[in-house]
Amino acid sequence: MTNEYPKYWDKELETTPPEEIEELQEKKLRNQMEYVYNNSKFYHEKFNEWGVDPGDIQTIEDLSKIPFTDKPMERNTFEGGENPLGENQTASVEDIVRIHSSSGTTGPPVYFGLTEGDIKTWSNCIARCFWTAGVRPSDVVMYGMGLSMFVGGIPVLDALREIGCATVPAGAGMGSSRFLNIAKDLNANVFGLTPSFARYLIESAEDMGLDPREDLNFEKYFAGAEPGMGEEHIRREIKEGWGLESARETLGIGEMVTVLAAECEQEYGMHFMVPDLIIAELIDPDTGEVIEWEDEAEGELVYTAIDRRATPLVRFRSHDYAKVWRDDCECGRTTHKVRVIGRTDDMIIYKGVNVFPTAVREMVGQFKPKVTGYIQVVLDEPGPKVEGTPTLEVEVSDDMKESELEDLRKKIGKVLQSELLFTPEIEFVSQGSIERSKYKADLVRVED
Amino acid sequence: MTNEYPKYWDKELETTPPEEIEELQEKKLRNQMEYVYNNSKFYHEKFNEWGVDPGDIQTIEDLSKIPFTDKPMERNTFEGGENPLGENQTASVEDIVRIHSSSGTTGPPVYFGLTEGDIKTWSNCIARCFWTAGVRPSDVVMYGMGLSMFVGGIPVLDALREIGCATVPAGAGMGSSRFLNIAKDLNANVFGLTPSFARYLIESAEDMGLDPREDLNFEKYFAGAEPGMGEEHIRREIKEGWGLESARETLGIGEMVTVLAAECEQEYGMHFMVPDLIIAELIDPDTGEVIEWEDEAEGELVYTAIDRRATPLVRFRSHDYAKVWRDDCECGRTTHKVRVIGRTDDMIIYKGVNVFPTAVREMVGQFKPKVTGYIQVVLDEPGPKVEGTPTLEVEVSDDMKESELEDLRKKIGKVLQSELLFTPEIEFVSQGSIERSKYKADLVRVED
Structure with a gap:
């Protein structure tokens, strides 16, 4: 060959x-x-x-x-x-x-x-x-x-x-x-x-x-x-x-x-x-x-x-x-x-700044292997304009210790704020709990 | 055009x-x-x-x-x-x-x-x-x-x-x-x-x-x-x-x-x-x-x-x-x-004669609209050799009267016998009860 x-x-x-x-x-x-x-x-x-x-x-x-x-x-x-x-x-x-x-x-x-x-x-x-x-x-x-x-x-x-x-x-x-x-x-x-x-x-x-x-x-x-x-x-x-x-x-x-x-x-x-x-x-x-x-x-x-x-x-x-x-x-x-x-459909306008969920994922992904790289932004109402504070679900690895979480939360928060001017409420979810998609990953979810 | x-x-x-x-x-x-x-x-x-x-x-x-x-x-x-x-x-x-x-x-x-x-x-x-x-x-x-x-x-x-x-x-x-x-x-x-x-x-x-x-x-x-x-x-x-x-x-x-x-x-x-x-x-x-x-x-x-x-x-x-x-x-x-x-895989050998389920369906289909044209041959054991008497499920139209069924059974039986030398037990089932298939119709079913 x-x-x-x-x-x-x-x-x-x-x-x-x-x-x-x-x-x-x-x-x-x-x-x-x-x-x-x-x-x-x-x-x-x-x-x-x-x-x-x-x-x-x-x-x-x-x-x-x-x-x-x-x-x-x-x-x-x-x-x-x-x-x-x-x-x-x-x-x-x-x-x-x-x-x-x-x-x-x-x-x-x-x-x-x-x-x-x-x-x-x-x-x-x-x-x-x-x-x-x-x-x-x-x-x-x-x-x-x-x-x-x-x-x-x-x-x-x-x-x-x-x-x-x-x-x-x-x-x-x-x-x-x-x-x-x-x-x-x-x-x-x-x-x-x-x-x-x-x-x-x-x-x-x-x-x-x-x-x-x-x-x-x-x-x-x-x-x-x-x-x-x-x-x-x-x-x-x-x-x-x-x-x-x-x-x-x-x-x-x-x-x-x-x-x-x-x-x-x-x-x-x-x-x-x-x-x-x-x-x-x-x-x-x-x-x-x-x-x-x-x-x-x-x-x-x-x-x-x-x-x-x-x-x-x-x-x-x-x-x-x-x-x-x-x-x-x-x-x-x-x-x-x-x-x-x-x-641009997925883009969030938060405090007057454009935030792309993919960019958020990229920032969070830097913390692998502590995190799995799967995230989801949860909004109260459909975007692009976001009024309240959005929640960011971050999937953490099963190997992470409870005692390490607070430190990780601070670090992720800091990167998001400095790189994207984005300050969501960070919520950790367990490994595998964000649905895996075979086709396109859904990075934003709207919940009442 | x-x-x-x-x-x-x-x-x-x-x-x-x-x-x-x-x-x-x-x-x-x-x-x-x-x-x-x-x-x-x-x-x-x-x-x-x-x-x-x-x-x-x-x-x-x-x-x-x-x-x-x-x-x-x-x-x-x-x-x-x-x-x-x-x-x-x-x-x-x-x-x-x-x-x-x-x-x-x-x-x-x-x-x-x-x-x-x-x-x-x-x-x-x-x-x-x-x-x-x-x-x-x-x-x-x-x-x-x-x-x-x-x-x-x-x-x-x-x-x-x-x-x-x-x-x-x-x-x-x-x-x-x-x-x-x-x-x-x-x-x-x-x-x-x-x-x-x-x-x-x-x-x-x-x-x-x-x-x-x-x-x-x-x-x-x-x-x-x-x-x-x-x-x-x-x-x-x-x-x-x-x-x-x-x-x-x-x-x-x-x-x-x-x-x-x-x-x-x-x-x-x-x-x-x-x-x-x-x-x-x-x-x-x-x-x-x-x-x-x-x-x-x-x-x-x-x-x-x-x-x-x-x-x-x-x-x-x-x-x-x-x-x-x-x-x-x-x-x-x-x-x-x-x-x-x-x-030839679907073929049944019944009393020494080759019977194709599609041929059975063709014979039964002649009785439309009394029947719907959907049939299924039910065997005790996988073919081709059939030992006992197979059952033939025939779907009848909803419009059929109970009183007409015996006559229909006789007529179908007669055609199958004369055309295909096939003498199954005929069982009528109601319209829609034989599963519709989008791909290939399954004409034979094996049941214990």
């Missing part, structure tokens, strides 16, 4: 100077705005209502002339219209070859159509991300995310096929023990899962009497669908728990493309891998002002598809709040790096 | 005289036997043990020189060997791009590898089957079979993509109401499901207050994964229940190719659609003697892959017991037609 593969999936694109990429982006942007205006009933009306002419949008800077689109707006395009795929459907049913949907857990599902061309473009872009995250043709890859309807399902399998690794389409529905048995039978060396599931499986393996490091052959892990890998204690837990060579984060958004950013071997922030497909902007989530992609800037990611036939979205608010880097990465890729700090 | 599509997916292959197809098959067979002997550790040893030289196999007739392979034998190739894909793995991990498995419900799972070439061949062959079953690019297709690991999952989605219809990857795991809501939202006009699930969904739709004929837009149905459509009462129940234009059966076998036969517009037996990929033989399940594919012949289907790189099986017993036709089909296809009567 050879491992002499090229370093990049698409060397030219990945190592081109940003200015050249911008030229390509602006050319595609101009075409896409014309296409959207002429083919999307939704945007045609919106552009007219907003007083935006597609010809006004010549550069990336010009994008700020266009108001944002968001999920509720997108959902409205499905109501009362004649097209079952909504009023933002720009391709005919004949041209659409696959229909995916958002989960529909927080409202009626939103559907996305893809043409054969869209699927090919996606496959190539997603493959580029997984290649960056370390997947190679000689790998045996267990893929454990949802396959039914989910944009992170079949399109990811298409992309893994494009890479040519031996993909095992496990999906998210099977139990942990079956997942682990298959991985063991097939000697799988790569797995792709949410960080929640990857952590959960360590406990499951141990419950089955397996040593995750010895009895399974996992060498590489790629994470997706929720933040977590940006928190060092979580990455370490997964990497050490499974005895991995690499554990890398990927980022995507169903409305744009399932995977659009991935970490390289530096494992420090994800390269934005699809500048030929999407323009990403950073904005202030409160004011909507565009924020420069300067090194260490923070803001909400807003995406505009510049190469999409069906269901094209323009300036779509992701609600992902991210930090970005523009330093020269040692891997040689010239694309910016990004790390999602949290969902 | 145009519907002027060609009639055939592959006109040349589908309408070529059988003799020419045989020439192609024998050429591929000779190459495949060399390939298998040189690349499969399993068959290399078996051929040597059996005293078969690959050069001995020049014609289809020569196949009878090779003993059969079956599932237990195949399962053994996984044990103790070095290759996680078994000793019948003929492709390197680098060349394998997808791994599927049998369900593993009746023993350890059996894994199948596919190369990129295998997947392309499968896609084309499966697309040919669905095209024959009536699927066209302008259709919106809800696909409701399992997607995780199952060979009937991702490979079928690949094939539907090849056709270019708008595929909705629903999968088997979602609940009936979500399935129907998505179908309604998207105005889906085609669905692919097991007959069990298609029948079950009629009741589910009614429970939701929907009229399956009015409130859903289904026009075409394709069945797979279990027999049923060969029984006229089941086809009628599905066709009339949903108000369909067409309801067609397909047949496949995971070990060979997910879909390999499909009904044309005659809806009377499935054309064997993949003579370029597989040689099918008909054998006597008891003696193993080859049976001529004469019009109306019956026997067990045995398959040999003649165009497969990874996991190639030779003379694999399907345990599907089928009836075949060689008449000229009005659709113009020259390939033989086949209908599976039942699984």
Whole structure:
């Protein structure tokens, strides 16, 4: 089995100077705005209502002339219209070859159509991300995310096929023990899962009497669908728990493309891998002002598809709040790096300060092994504005002595206050009492 | 939306005289036997043990020189060997791009590898089957079979993509109401499901207050994964229940190719659609003697892959017991037609006669609407040999009067005796009391 593969999936694109990429982006942007205006009933009306002419949008800077689109707006395009795929459907049913949907857990599902061309473009872009995250043709890859309807399902399998690794389409529905048995039978060396599931499986393996490091052959892990890998204690837990060579984060958004950013071997922030497909902007989530992609800037990611036939979205608010880097990465890729700090939906505004539960988890996680790394913020009322004092449940390890708790409480409190200006009531709960989730971890709970 | 599509997916292959197809098959067979002997550790040893030289196999007739392979034998190739894909793995991990498995419900799972070439061949062959079953690019297709690991999952989605219809990857795991809501939202006009699930969904739709004929837009149905459509009462129940234009059966076998036969517009037996990929033989399940594919012949289907790189099986017993036709089909296809009567595993030997539970269901189904069409054969001990008198549970309609039951019992008994030489104890059970299955209907139950 050879491992002499090229370093990049698409060397030219990945190592081109940003200015050249911008030229390509602006050319595609101009075409896409014309296409959207002429083919999307939704945007045609919106552009007219907003007083935006597609010809006004010549550069990336010009994008700020266009108001944002968001999920509720997108959902409205499905109501009362004649097209079952909504009023933002720009391709005919004949041209659409696959229909995916958002989960529909927080409202009626939103559907996305893809043409054969869209699927090919996606496959190539997603493959580029997984290649960056370390997947190679000689790998045996267990893929454990949802396959039914989910944009992170079949399109990811298409992309893994494009890479040519031996993909095992496990999906998210099977139990942990079956997942682990298959991985063991097939000697799988790569797995792709949410960080929640990857952590959960360590406990499951141990419950089955397996040593995750010895009895399974996992060498590489790629994470997706929720933040977590940006928190060092979580990455370490997964990497050490499974005895991995690499554990890398990927980022995507169903409305744009399932995977659009991935970490390289530096494992420090994800390269934005699809500048030929999407323009990403950073904005202030409160004011909507565009924020420069300067090194260490923070803001909400807003995406505009510049190469999409069906269901094209323009300036779509992701609600992902991210930090970005523009330093020269040692891997040689010239694309910016990004790390999602949290969902703006999950964000709490406490005493006038924005607090992300993932950031709270990160701070608490530093106290491992005294704590397990599982936390939950408990609110009286749904956020973002928090009036009273929130409770922070912190799971402590079974090995902790009662006498050590007060000291730990003080230390956690101090870090939270100094790093996040966050001063919750800290309540210790016993190991295993915070529910483990196979999919996305719920970090906030509302209780009366 | 145009519907002027060609009639055939592959006109040349589908309408070529059988003799020419045989020439192609024998050429591929000779190459495949060399390939298998040189690349499969399993068959290399078996051929040597059996005293078969690959050069001995020049014609289809020569196949009878090779003993059969079956599932237990195949399962053994996984044990103790070095290759996680078994000793019948003929492709390197680098060349394998997808791994599927049998369900593993009746023993350890059996894994199948596919190369990129295998997947392309499968896609084309499966697309040919669905095209024959009536699927066209302008259709919106809800696909409701399992997607995780199952060979009937991702490979079928690949094939539907090849056709270019708008595929909705629903999968088997979602609940009936979500399935129907998505179908309604998207105005889906085609669905692919097991007959069990298609029948079950009629009741589910009614429970939701929907009229399956009015409130859903289904026009075409394709069945797979279990027999049923060969029984006229089941086809009628599905066709009339949903108000369909067409309801067609397909047949496949995971070990060979997910879909390999499909009904044309005659809806009377499935054309064997993949003579370029597989040689099918008909054998006597008891003696193993080859049976001529004469019009109306019956026997067990045995398959040999003649165009497969990874996991190639030779003379694999399907345990599907089928009836075949060689008449000229009005659709113009020259390939033989086949209908599976039942699984040889389900077959009961009662008083020296073979009885298929599906055939029993077919006979009982003629008495609709007095009966619902759901039956179950109850045995004291696992078959196939039945010593005592088996019980046949027959679900009767709620509308039936007590006074009519004796007459119905006599009539059913008479038909079963005259048509199948089967004389069970008939027990009536109330409507809805036989469990509805979303996947495969269980027609036999063993009780102490």
